[in-house]
Amino acid sequence: MRYMILVCVDESVEVSPEESLPTAWVQEMDGRGVRKLGSRLRPVSDATTVQVRDGEVLLSDGPFAETKEQIGGFDLLECEDLDEAIEVASKHPGAKFGTIEVRPLWED
Amino acid sequence: MVATLIRMTGDWDLAEECGQDAFAVALERWPRDGVPRRPGAWLTTTARNRALDRLRRGATEAAKLREGAALWPRHEADDGDGEGHADGDDGTVRDDRLRLIFTCCHPALPLEARVALTLRTLAGLTTAEIARALLVSEPTMAKRLVRAKGKIRNAAIPYRVPPAHLLAERTGGVLAVLYLLFNEGYAATGGADLMRHDLCAEAIRLARALVSLMPDEPEALGLLALMLLQHARRAARVDDAGDVVTLEDQDRALWDATEIDEGLGLLDTALGQDRAGSYQLQASIAACHASAASAADTDWARIAQLYGRLAPLVPSAVVELNRAVAVAMADGPAAGLKLVQALEASGALAGYHLLPATRADLLRRLERHAEAAAGYREALELASTKAERRYLTRRLAEVTEQGRPPSP
Numbered sequence: 001m002r003y004m005i006l007v008c009v010d011e012s013v014e015v016s017p018e019e020s021l022p023t024a025w026v027q028e029m030d031g032r033g034v035r036k037l038g039s040r041l042r043p044v045s046d047a048t049t050v051q052v053r054d055g056e057v058l059l060s061d062g063p064f065a066e067t068k069e070q071i072g073g074f075d076l077l078e079c080e081d082l083d084e085a086i087e088v089a090s091k092h093p094g095a096k097f098g099t100i101e102v103r104p105l106w107e108d
Numbered sequence: 109m110v111a112t113l114i115r116m117t118g119d120w121d122l123a124e125e126c127g128q129d130a131f132a133v134a135l136e137r138w139p140r141d142g143v144p145r146r147p148g149a150w151l152t153t154t155a156r157n158r159a160l161d162r163l164r165r166g167a168t169e170a171a172k173l174r175e176g177a178a179l180w181p182r183h184e185a186d187d188g189d190g191e192g193h194a195d196g197d198d199g200t201v202r203d204d205r206l207r208l209i210f211t212c213c214h215p216a217l218p219l220e221a222r223v224a225l226t227l228r229t230l231a232g233l234t235t236a237e238i239a240r241a242l243l244v245s246e247p248t249m250a251k252r253l254v255r256a257k258g259k260i261r262n263a264a265i266p267y268r269v270p271p272a273h274l275l276a277e278r279t280g281g282v283l284a285v286l287y288l289l290f291n292e293g294y295a296a297t298g299g300a301d302l303m304r305h306d307l308c309a310e311a312i313r314l315a316r317a318l319v320s321l322m323p324d325e326p327e328a329l330g331l332l333a334l335m336l337l338q339h340a341r342r343a344a345r346v347d348d349a350g351d352v353v354t355l356e357d358q359d360r361a362l363w364d365a366t367e368i369d370e371g372l373g374l375l376d377t378a379l380g381q382d383r384a385g386s387y388q389l390q391a392s393i394a395a396c397h398a399s400a401a402s403a404a405d406t407d408w409a410r411i412a413q414l415y416g417r418l419a420p421l422v423p424s425a426v427v428e429l430n431r432a433v434a435v436a437m438a439d440g441p442a443a444g445l446k447l448v449q450a451l452e453a454s455g456a457l458a459g460y461h462l463l464p465a466t467r468a469d470l471l472r473r474l475e476r477h478a479e480a481a482a483g484y485r486e487a488l489e490l491a492s493t494k495a496e497r498r499y500l501t502r503r504l505a506e507v508t509e510q511g512r513p514p515s516p
Contacts, residue, residue, distance in 0.1 A: 079264075082214075082266065083266050083270070083274070102263075104262055
């Protein structure tokens with residue numbers, strides 16, 4: 001079962017690199033074979049949103065949702081079930097200062 | 109039976125439908141052919157065969173069929189016309205029911221869905237019955253159940269008893285759902301009646317099932333004991349007009365002695381395991397009340413002490429409020445009032461009618477009638493059931509009467 005985890009953080013909150021960098025987590029989860037892919041994302045100041053309306057491409061600067069917490073990174077997991085995905089997500093350092101959303105991939 | 113079918117097929121809707129089908133077949137055949145020797149086993153096998161038939165029919169369901177067949181021991185396969193030889197052994201059925209409880213109460217599901225799923229799949233209530241019991245419309249309840257079953261399937265919420273490192277936490281979650289169910293029946297938050305007995309009875313039945321499935325879990329025993337000790341007072345809690353009768357004024361002859369005895373026995377067994385938890389402590393408090401011959405004989409000092417032990421385990425303002433009441437009984441209303449006022453200052457229970465109602469009761473005992481009346485008026489604005497409102501109105505009338513200067 002594949003899950004995408006979205007690591008949502010408040011970019012205005014200062015967190016030291018020791019607390020926030022998921023290096024050890026990545027190493028552990030890659031080693032276990034549960035993490036297939038993932039990356040930290042550049043801040044929303046570098047984001048562009050794209051919409052097509054009436055055939056016209058509309059661009060705007062910034063993230064799609066004006067919320068306090070923004071997606072700061074993602075990882076694609078291959079887990080046995082939701083309990084394993086929750087366990088993996090709860091070990092991510094971002095869970096301590098941000099919020100992690102666990103979403104199953106749409107697979108038929 | 110549904111629990112077993114869910115394990116086999118991994119499909120909740122299919123399991124429920126085939127379970128119903130099996131009953132329909134039984135209604136048709138049993139009067140004609142006689143009731144089989146083991147009706148339960150017959151029903152399970154019939155339902156299983158239905159499920160396998162339906163899975164076979166759907167080509168896209170081939171994977172599920174393989175999974176289902178692999179989970180079902182080969183020697184129990186039979187001729188396929190629904191006349192089963194044997195059920196899974198009792199151990200298998202037991203494990204299936206336990207798995208089902210943990211899946212229904214999985215913390216990734218919204219609490220309201222956990223309660224609804226538990227009533228649907230464990231208690232076997234219909235969607236209409238659950239909607240009525242939980243005071244929502246039937247379409248809303250149907251949607252809630254569909255969404256919950258969808259999430260179980262799509263997010264792969266596991267169908268199993270959690271592994272050891274999660275067991276304590278998840279067991280707590282299951283107990284919380286059952287207690288919520290009981291409380292929704294015992295102190296209904298809506299509707300005309302103070303209690304809804306069907307929900308209480310269902311919660312007790314499910315707690316009994318859980319105890320038989322997890323006999324070594326003292327908190328499950330504690331919860332069942334707590335429910336029984338509270339439920340034993342049901343006939344005395346409401347008078348003929350449907351009004352609340354406080355513990356103090358209840359006719360103890362109306363208490364159900366059989367339920368009290370059973371509750372006390374269960375609590376003893378639980379406490380014997382020496383792993384006290386919040387349900388055992390709450391049951392111990394209920395036991396103090398249940399075993400007092402009269403209100404005046406109540407060991408309030410012990411109750412206050414039990415609340416003191418409960419508070420750190422259940423950091424809740426409601427527990428604090430109850431402790432204040434116990435302290436008022438043990439050490440006098442002034443001591444209790446001090447705790448109530450501290451609680452009010454914290455703002456933790458703003459909007460909860462029992463807070464001003466408790467303050468009013470203590471002030472009434474201190475004969476500060478005008479202040480008591482103000483408290484009852486505040487509580488009246490917040491209380492939601494008619495029975496509670498009638499009680500508060502009566503108390504308000506009393507203190508207003510007593511507060512009046514004697515007529516010349």
